[in-house]
Amino acid sequence: MRILEQEPLAKHTTFRIGGPARYFCEASNEAELAEALxxxxxxxxxxxxLGGGSNVLIADNGLPGLVIKMRLRGKEYSDDGSFARVIAHSGESWDAFVADTVAKGLYGIENLSAIPGTVGASPVQNIGAYGQEVKDVIEWVEVFDADTKAVRRLSNDECGFSYRHSMFKNENNKNLIVLRIAFRLSRDGHPERGYPEVEAYLEAKGIVAPNPARMREAIIAIRKQKLPDVSETGTAGSFFKNPLLQKAHSHIFKHLFYGAPLHAHTETHDKLSAAWLIRNFCGEKQFRCGDAAIYIRQPLVLVNHRRARAQDVFILAQKIKTRVKKETGITLEFEVQTLGDFSQTTI
Ligand SMILES: Cc1cc2nc3c(=O)[nH]c(=O)nc-3n(C[C@H](O)[C@H](O)[C@H](O)COP(=O)(O)OP(=O)(O)OC[C@H]3O[C@@H](n4cnc5c(N)ncnc54)[C@H](O)[C@@H]3O)c2cc1C
Structure with missing residues (x-):
């Protein structure tokens, strides 16, 4: 296994931003991972x-230690009655994995089509889109514990999943490296078509009873309209989470801000569209920092128009947070994970 020194991380992230890693390597199997550690x-x-680098903003002065890019490949299918169990290794491309399960007619992750990144990162922020969340199909997650040097299998419950969160995000669990995940997918499931855009697409195409393949087609087409193509534009997708408001707070908010899009999330909380907050309170022209900008078709997404530095994106994100807080009292939370030292970055 080759260990590189001062490897520029910009080429390993979809933002195309990030200074050098002091050391860098790729682990293709468990032995290489152990060697790296x-x-x-x-x-x-x-x-x-690091997986595909599609949910991180890495500081301009890089990272001081060893960056290990996960390359562990492989997937195995087995029968479980009307379900299929698929064990996928962490370095598999998430979208190629979705395409494979969809081609086999399986339901469960078809609405998570076209999300960049790796299988191994999918539980970290409990990826979700168009009414599906990965937590709903995960049986267990196998991890290598870098502290004890043991492989452990965590049940779905132990992963502590919630909206764009899991226990893997907690600072004291950074010793847990995802190796493999078991997914339980259904052969005779139901398409999740609750989103108006999805329904409109299906109707326009005259699709009455969509199978997983038709759902994937719909999701890809909708996402193409809204999101930048990472092969052309630097981005990490949605920069902020949609804020969750307690029902009582949500009720007041609706009165104060007529038309605010709030949707039931749980019995106790509603979800507020962060895109709406940004669109209404932060002008795209005014809110720009160097080459870091708000994406014109989807304000939740921040983009790098060629030469933005991590510092530019970070300052822009802080400005958005400050303005939204001032105008509405809502605190936006980053969905993207910042890695490295941002302490010198001030607005
Ligand atoms: C255009 C675009 C659209 C997106 N759309 C969505 C969306 O619809 N829904 C959504 O939820 N997300 C979305 N994302 C965010 C992102 O794609 C996902 O969060 C994805 O799961 C990140 O995968 P990755 O391999 O790139 O992770 P990375 O960015 O490499 O890493 C993210 C975090 O996971 C950790 N990590 C990665 N692999 C492992 C592992 N094997 N073990 C332990 N920790 C690990 C890293 O340390 C880091 O903290 C989008 C991003 C982009 C660029």
Whole structure:
């Protein structure tokens, strides 16, 4: 396994931003992962796990330790009555995995089509889109515990999933490296078509009873209209989470801000559209920092128009947060994970 020094991380992230990693390697199997971790230990360096780099903003001065890019490949299908169990390894491309399950006629992750990144990162923020969340089909997650050097299998409950969150995001669980995930997908499931855009697409195409393949087609077409193409534009997708408001607060908010799009999330909370907040309170022209900007077709998405630095994106995101807080009292939370030192970055 080759360990590179001062590897520019911009080429490993979809934002195309990020300074150098002091050390960098790719792990294609467990032995290489163990070797990488042993190397970090001998150097007394911290380690960072990277998948496809599509949910991170890495600081301009890079990362001080060893960055390990996960390349573990493979997937195995087995029969479980009207369900199929699929065990997929962490370095598999998420979207290629979705395409494979859809081609087999399986329901469960078809609405999560066209999300960039790897299988291994999917539980980290409990990826979700168009009414599906990965937590609903995960049976277990197998991890390598870098502290104990043991492989552990975590049940769905133990992963502590919630909206765009899991226990893997907690700072004291950074020792847990996802190796494999078992998914339980249905052969005779129902399409999740509750989103108006999805319904409109299906209606326009005259699709009455969509199978997983037709749902995937719909989702890809809708996403193409709204989101930048990562092969052309630097981005990490939605930069902020949609805020969750307690029902009582939500009720007041609706009175104060007529037309605010609030939707039932749980029995106790409603979800407010962060895109609406940004569109209404932060002008795209005014809210720009160097080459970092709000994406014109979807204000939740921040983009790098060629030469933005991490600092530009970070300052722009802070400005948006400050304005939204001032105008509405709502605190926006980053969905994208910032890695490295941003302490010198001020508005
Ligand atoms: C255009 C675009 C659209 C997007 N749309 C959506 C969407 O609809 N819904 C959604 O939920 N997200 C979306 N995202 C965000 C992103 O694609 C997902 O969060 C994805 O799961 C990140 O995968 P990754 O492999 O790139 O992770 P990375 O960005 O490489 O890493 C993200 C985090 O996961 C950790 N991590 C990665 N792999 C492992 C592992 N094997 N073990 C332990 N920790 C690990 C990293 O340390 C880091 O903290 C979008 C992003 C883009 C660019």
């Amino acid at each position: 042993a190397f970090a230990e001998t150097k007394s360096a911290p380690f960072f796990i």
